[in-house]
Amino acid sequence: MNHVRQISKVVSLxxxxxxxxxxxxxxYGGFGGIGSPPSIIEALLQMKVSQLDxxxxxxxxxxxxxxxxxxxxxARSLLTSHIGSNPNAGRLMTENKLDVTFFPQGxxxxxxxxxxxxxxxxxxxxxxxxxxxxxxxKVEIQNxxxxxxxxxxxxxxxxxxxxxxEYGNLVFDKSARNFxxxxxxxxxxxxxxxxxIVPNGxxxxxxxxxxxxxxxxxxxxxxVNWQWMWE
Amino acid sequence: MNHVRQISKVVSLxxxxxxxxxxxxxxYGGFGGIGSPPSIIEALLQMKVSQLDxxxxxxxxxxxxxxxxxxxxxARSLLTSHIGSNPNAGRLMTENKLDVTFFPQGxxxxxxxxxxxxxxxxxxxxxxxxxxxxxxxKVEIQNxxxxxxxxxxxxxxxxxxxxxxEYGNLVFDKSARNFxxxxxxxxxxxxxxxxxIVPNGxxxxxxxxxxxxxxxxxxxxxxVNWQWMWE
Amino acid sequence: MDVGVxxxxxxxxxxxxxxxPGMHVNLGIGMPTLVAGFVxxxxxxxxxxxxxxxxxxxxxxxxxxxxxxxDAGGFPVTAVPGASFFDSTMAFGIxxxxxxxxxxxxxxxxxxxxxxxxxIVPGKRVPGMGGAIDLAQKSKKVxxxxxxxxxxxxxxxxxxxxxxxTAPSCVDVIITERAIIDVINNELHVRRILAPYTMEEVxxxxxxxxxxx
Amino acid sequence: MDVGVxxxxxxxxxxxxxxxPGMHVNLGIGMPTLVAGFVxxxxxxxxxxxxxxxxxxxxxxxxxxxxxxxDAGGFPVTAVPGASFFDSTMAFGIxxxxxxxxxxxxxxxxxxxxxxxxxIVPGKRVPGMGGAIDLAQKSKKVxxxxxxxxxxxxxxxxxxxxxxxTAPSCVDVIITERAIIDVINNELHVRRILAPYTMEEVxxxxxxxxxxx
Numbered sequence: 001m002n003h004v005r006q007i008s009k010v011v012s013l014x015x016x017x018x019x020x021x022x023x024x025x026x027x028y029g030g031f032g033g034i035g036s037p038p039s040i041i042e043a044l045l046q047m048k049v050s051q052l053d054x055x056x057x058x059x060x061x062x063x064x065x066x067x068x069x070x071x072x073x074x075a076r077s078l079l080t081s082h083i084g085s086n087p088n089a090g091r092l093m094t095e096n097k098l099d100v101t102f103f104p105q106g107x108x109x110x111x112x113x114x115x116x117x118x119x120x121x122x123x124x125x126x127x128x129x130x131x132x133x134x135x136x137x138k139v140e141i142q143n144x145x146x147x148x149x150x151x152x153x154x155x156x157x158x159x160x161x162x163x164x165x166e167y168g169n170l171v172f173d174k175s176a177r178n179f180x181x182x183x184x185x186x187x188x189x190x191x192x193x194x195x196x197i198v199p200n201g202x203x204x205x206x207x208x209x210x211x212x213x214x215x216x217x218x219x220x221x222x223x224v225n226w227q228w229m230w231e
Numbered sequence: 232m233n234h235v236r237q238i239s240k241v242v243s244l245x246x247x248x249x250x251x252x253x254x255x256x257x258x259y260g261g262f263g264g265i266g267s268p269p270s271i272i273e274a275l276l277q278m279k280v281s282q283l284d285x286x287x288x289x290x291x292x293x294x295x296x297x298x299x300x301x302x303x304x305x306a307r308s309l310l311t312s313h314i315g316s317n318p319n320a321g322r323l324m325t326e327n328k329l330d331v332t333f334f335p336q337g338x339x340x341x342x343x344x345x346x347x348x349x350x351x352x353x354x355x356x357x358x359x360x361x362x363x364x365x366x367x368x369k370v371e372i373q374n375x376x377x378x379x380x381x382x383x384x385x386x387x388x389x390x391x392x393x394x395x396x397e398y399g400n401l402v403f404d405k406s407a408r409n410f411x412x413x414x415x416x417x418x419x420x421x422x423x424x425x426x427x428i429v430p431n432g433x434x435x436x437x438x439x440x441x442x443x444x445x446x447x448x449x450x451x452x453x454x455v456n457w458q459w460m461w462e
Numbered sequence: 463m464d465v466g467v468x469x470x471x472x473x474x475x476x477x478x479x480x481x482x483p484g485m486h487v488n489l490g491i492g493m494p495t496l497v498a499g500f501v502x503x504x505x506x507x508x509x510x511x512x513x514x515x516x517x518x519x520x521x522x523x524x525x526x527x528x529x530x531x532x533d534a535g536g537f538p539v540t541a542v543p544g545a546s547f548f549d550s551t552m553a554f555g556i557x558x559x560x561x562x563x564x565x566x567x568x569x570x571x572x573x574x575x576x577x578x579x580x581x582i583v584p585g586k587r588v589p590g591m592g593g594a595i596d597l598a599q600k601s602k603k604v605x606x607x608x609x610x611x612x613x614x615x616x617x618x619x620x621x622x623x624x625x626x627x628t629a630p631s632c633v634d635v636i637i638t639e640r641a642i643i644d645v646i647n648n649e650l651h652v653r654r655i656l657a658p659y660t661m662e663e664v665x666x667x668x669x670x671x672x673x674x675x
Numbered sequence: 676m677d678v679g680v681x682x683x684x685x686x687x688x689x690x691x692x693x694x695x696p697g698m699h700v701n702l703g704i705g706m707p708t709l710v711a712g713f714v715x716x717x718x719x720x721x722x723x724x725x726x727x728x729x730x731x732x733x734x735x736x737x738x739x740x741x742x743x744x745x746d747a748g749g750f751p752v753t754a755v756p757g758a759s760f761f762d763s764t765m766a767f768g769i770x771x772x773x774x775x776x777x778x779x780x781x782x783x784x785x786x787x788x789x790x791x792x793x794x795i796v797p798g799k800r801v802p803g804m805g806g807a808i809d810l811a812q813k814s815k816k817v818x819x820x821x822x823x824x825x826x827x828x829x830x831x832x833x834x835x836x837x838x839x840x841t842a843p844s845c846v847d848v849i850i851t852e853r854a855i856i857d858v859i860n861n862e863l864h865v866r867r868i869l870a871p872y873t874m875e876e877v878x879x880x881x882x883x884x885x886x887x888x
Contacts, residue, residue, distance in 0.1 A: 007697050007719065031513040032536035084589025093588065105512065105593035106554025110350065113551050117764065118771030119341065120377035123351030126558060126596050129630040141381045146351035150372050167757040174547050176530035178513050181549045185768065201756030206405065207438045208759035211729050213699055213774045228529055230537055238484050238506065262726040263749035315802025324801065336725065336806035337767025344764050349558030357771060357809050360843040398544040405760050407743035409726050412762045416555065432543030439546035442516050444486055444561045459742055461750055
């Protein structure tokens with residue numbers, strides 16, 4: 001039959017994670033662990049991958065989310081907005097084993113989005129008069145001063161979605177959305193862990209948050225394998 | 232009963248449009264007329280409001296969308312990406328009755344979004360080596376040149392939505408979304424014309440495109456009152 | 463002296479009085495989260511969580527927690543009618559555009575000018591600013607809830623912050639277990655002294671100059 | 676000489692051969708929209724409309740048009756399985772980030788260097804650039820479909836564009852009723868001459884230098 005099967009981006013965890021190596025720059029979704037991809041993080045722990053350059057909202061908790069990788073010393077640098085919930089990150093930073101750079105949270109989110117949207121950066125006045133402006137180039141627009149914040153991209157992004165179709169269209173789950181749609185756009189290789197994988201056409205085109213064009217690989221989630229703080 | 236009624240933003244067209252006066256800067260949703268608010272445009276025509284400073288994707292068609300206002304000479308300036316589909320706009324421009332400034336479409340969209348998000352602007356390399364870079368300030372980031380494009384805001388935005396709840400949460404209809412969610416965020420006063428108005432709680436929080444906090448007034452649409460080109 | 467649980471609730475209750483019907487409000491982690499419990503439901507206040515929710519409701523009934531419906535502190539919440547979920551750029555767009563009427567957060571130091579320091583203790587704790595800079599700089603009204611003094615008994619209301627700033631000239635009201643203080647034109651005006659403290663105790667535990675009217 | 680309807684279809688059919696399975700493609704207004712009809716359905720090509728659709732399908736059956744489901748030219752379309760709707764920032768984010776494999780558009784002039792002019796005729800037509808600059812500058816492959824000469828019979832393939840540029844060095848392939856020409860390292864290489872035209876006719880109606888191999 002003259003019929004080419006619709007290309008599916010669904011692969012095994014092993015195949016997807018072959019793109020993450022020693023020294024890879026890696027963006028991750030998640031906010032205090034919520035919305036960080038549990039099965040990918042577990043697999044990365046088992047892969048013994050190290051020297052990662054991480055970019056994401058926070059350092060998770062010691063045994064939750066991206067915190068699991070950070071606590072094990074798998075990162076050499078971290079661009080983030082805070083690490084207060086993971087004392088291991090603070091300890092590694094103090095010991096000069098983890099190079100941490102902080103940005104105001106909204107600025108970090110926009111820097112990642114700018115990378116995903118192919119912009120060079122954004123102008124923002126948040127952080128003027130604080131340490132957040134140190135070393136930043138500035139520009140005046142209509143007599144107001146703005147910081148020039150350049151766009152961020154990464155080699156690989158790991159994303160947690162509620163549903164993905166085979167093409168890679170994504171929807172997220174409530175507050176587990178957070179940075180996921182942003183990092184999904186900003187990496188050369190985007191790997192999505194989905195709770196549920198559905199055929200193309202199953203998701204309402206109106207409600208898709210991340211168009212499939214940004215997604216390279218989809219893996220089936222095995223579910224959250226850590227204990228939440230409130231449990 | 233100790234019960235304060237949930238505040239509804241639903242008002243009459245007349246009340247909503249009292250915010251639009253001679254010389255008001257006005258952003259509008261719509262792309263070739265699709266997604267421009269028909270009942271608001273009709274009411275503005277009848278109000279005889281003039282000297283508007285318009286900001287939006289295009290000039291519509293002579294008798295479609297924002298083109299109806301432009302054709303009647305109600306605008307004194309227009310920031311847009313093209314006017315090719317409305318010869319009246321070209322004529323008024325040539326006669327120096329309409330001051331037109333062009334931006335690449337994606338740049339215009341991001342400038343409006345930046346205004347809505349409280350950013351000062353964006354850095355973009357689209358348009359380098361063309362007339363689009365004339366008069367623009369530039370900045371070098373990692374040896375690449377970017378144009379500094381400042382954020383756009385307006386006094387009033389007029390928006391067309393498929394559904395609005397009483398708080399102002401919005402969802403849009405297919406390709407009628409276009410610039411609507413962007414202008415909805417970027418004005419001091421945002422007026423939404425909705426096909427359907429529903430009680431709070433009716434819209435799935437997951438699928439809301441524009442959070443109600445950006446919306447000031449909601450009016451009931453009376454439907455499209457122009458003939459499409461393809462009809 | 464530490465602020466006990468009762469004091470925390472008293473502070474939160476005073477803070478709640480700053481919230482009016484229909485407002486958009488962000489509550490920081492810790493003491494500020496207690497404020498929600500003192501805001502009448504019929505006020506229809508929309509609580510904003512900077513991880514991506516507008517319209518959070520109270521903690522769910524035990525066993526009804528949803529691991530993917532939590533506030534910025536990571537604690538389970540619910541969603542009120544009219545709530546929406548979105549990504550972090552939208553969450554901070556709402557903040558940056560100035561749509562938050564009130565932000566309530568903690569502090570390490572507040573100065574006479576309303577300067578806020580709450581994100582770093584050089585050489586000691588470096589948790590990072592999170593969303594505090596965005597919130598402090600861009601909210602229409604910033605209310606600080608904190609102990610009047612630190613664990614060593616040192617004043618936290620100071621002439622000039624010695625810790626790195628979160629944002630300059632941003633604080634509008636300071637509420638401690640000892641007093642409610644308004645920051646007006648670079649001056650601290652004591653609105654109310656809270657029992658059992660006396661004016662003398664408030665003055666002596668404050669480094670900055672206080673005005674009484 | 677004008678390009679008749681048949682020629683337009685011939686040009687579109689040649690352009691369609693540049694599209695491979697699974698590609699993301701944007702078609703400009705006019706002749707480029709004809710290309711979709713020549714792309715096999717089983718290629719699962721995702722057509723992008725810069726007003727906010729990824730995955731447009733063919734014109735709906737007569738009477739089945741949806742006024743709010745149209746392409747960037749304002750004509751009704753359908754949506755294929757896997758399609759998504761979004762706002763114009765996302766539409767242009769996809770373009771700007773370089774995810775479009777092929778963009779097919781019209782031109783007023785193309786130069787030896789692949790410079791494209793298609794948005795303004797000074798003193799005459801000033802339609803504005805719309806999304807053409809974004810598309811021309813950021814797509815992986817830019818294919819221009821146009822008449823070989825303008826209505827006055829003047830060459831549109833020129834040494835240097837005299838009209839304002841849409842984007843410099845962006846065109847990869849030029850397809851006219853007379854020839855298919857590849858732009859390679861600032862040189863124009865004729866890949867094929869289309870019947871009934873001769874090499875001489877192509878050369879004489881082209882201002883720029885042509886290479887034949």
